Amino acid sequence: MTDNAVSGPVTDWRLRLRRGWRRNGIAYFFILPAFTFFILFIVYPLVDGLVLSLYRWDGLSARQFVGLKNFEGLLEAPNFYGAVRNTVQFTVVTTVAKIVIGFLLAISLHFEVPGWKIFRAVFYLNVILPMTAVGVLWSAILNPHSGPLAAGFDLLGLELPSLLGNPKLVMWVLSLIDIWKYCGFPMIFLYAAMEGIPQDLYEAAVLDGGSQLQKLWYVTLPLTKPVLLTITLLQTIFSFQVFDIVFTMTKGGPGYASEVLTHYLYQEGFWFLRFGSASATAVLLLVVILLFSTLYIGQGGLRQREVEF
């Protein structure tokens, strides 16, 4: 009785494990490479990054535990707040613009405006271009002497103002380029969502005497909302992590006018060799993104909602 009481659950547990292994062993075997990769290249660096944020380390000498000093240092660094401000501005401007433009483009494709197939390819083409190439391309376009934009201004008898060299304009210019490059991303997802809307809902709306605008408002928009909200979350995260365009086009300049958090992090780590401080920046970035995502999801941003007709 006593033996059974003790060994019973253990035997059950072992039995379940054995059965599970027999049933799913091959599946475990197949996911093992991906799981190992995930542990080695995602989990381990993440944990090590968190730990590193509590140390001072230049990549050469031994790590020195400094507690929260790296975080304090960040909050005292004069250029950190500029980087935060630029990152927030960039995120808000580009996310809103890309979603709005992407939505409008998706509607145009959905309602099959003339030439829609060409537009679909053209607008998505930018998304697959490497950002380094885009940076070089736009540097040439914005060249104040030989760029096509300068030539256009010349034709109008105007002088192209300094764009990348103007500290007040540079973040807006980078935002515009980012919007140009990535507006096709929400477009393609929203277009796919719109294409999935049953046609009979539109037909019902027509029977009810609904106008195009009403169809858009009462059918298209509610049914694409989950995708719209997911894309908004993704775009916000992508924009918050902006690095490549800044690195290829301005290196955070002129002065610190286009410094963003990821470039700040890069500078801290790979230029100043303050890997602890760089990790602290990364941790802050992670926390902000996690907070935003949690709040967003918690507010029901990604919850499927009922659609009333």
Place this chain on the structure above:
Amino acid sequence: MASKSISRRQFLKGVTATSAGALVLSACAAPAAAPAAEAPSESAAQPEAVTIRTLWSPGGIDNYMRALIDLYKEREPNVEFEINVIEQEQKRATEVTIMSNDGAPDFAWINFGSGLTDRLADAGVITPLNDYYEQYGWWDYLPDHLHTHEYNDQIYHFSVASVTVPMMWYNKSLMAQIGMDPPTTMDELYAWAEACHADDLEALAMGDRDGWPGFHMYQCLATRTVPLEDYEKILRFDKEEYYMGDYPGFEEAFQVMRDMETERVWAKGVLDMNDDQAKGLLFNGQAVAYESGIWVSGQAREALGEDSSFFMFPQIKEDIPFPLTASYADEYMLSSFSTVKDEVAAFFDFVLSKDGQKIVAKIGGGMPIRTDITVADLEGYADSTVGEVTEMFGSGEFPVTDEIVTFWPAELYAMLRNNVQAAIGGQKTAAEIVAEFDELAAKFRAGEA
């Protein structure tokens, strides 16, 4: 078509037969390999082959180093080189990781001003070179630069060339077209810029979007606003008595940067363009002049031919001798993990020979680091830019001073680079910038930075 299946027995037979065949073949091959095993006794007299692993960046360095290696291999056939070239942008990050383990290259070009030497030396991953300097008698070759290689009373760099920054390259035909000679004073510079604009030409092209050209230019200006004996102290934080941020010439150099923008000496878009785009303005005939280092000499001659020439930036203050310019050494460090340190040192002794220095001058656009090499020694190169510059330096008309960058903290370099941009763009006044440097210097002294 009917598929033919084989039984397990047939399959195993096949595998066994193939394995046996492979075994027989390898057994037959063995005697052929045997004589090779006896080879060492024949080649015992031959020196053992050595491979030296290297790391540097593309451009002039890559060109002259490859040429040097080709010549060296002719003389020392037992020495092989494994060449690694890495983009400047990634170099700093890579150098830290790659030098810190036993997979390190035997020697690596160190980016001047990167502030890495002290950290690498502290970590013990690079080797002091004092013994080699003694052994090969290099002390006398580069006395003006020696102190830039020192850290904790040890020498840590091989120095192969002196590189002048910056020089004002110009198009002789365009200069004649505007009817002016190269400016020698600031007033002449502003008048010259006006004359350029009157002829619908840009004056002096600089592309400071990436920061480094402005950094060089600032140093050029500082050598004209701060006396030579004080110049090396203006931005040096590592010794209490050194930093002279409150020296008026330090602030004045920032102000000149700004004045050159308001007076339109800089070609339009100085902060919008990168160096290549600015260079294009000179080469395409849109600008009369362009500032950059001596390393551009080959490209300038190629693009402009006989129209290519240069002048040194004008004198700014009457009491400071005209016209000082700045130079730095192209330098390399030796890994502590290297197993061929002596061979690397021998190679660098070759680079410092007259033959080696000719290649550095001719192909790399660097000036001989050896002060005992004259233009005449560089036979055949006297008509090149390097020859002209060497002659100038040799004549004493253009005294050279060193950039005090070797052990600059990276923070300082970044701050200077960014603040030069801020000065040109009018984001900050010269006084505000100096105040920032004062603050950083104070932090350094307090051990907080």
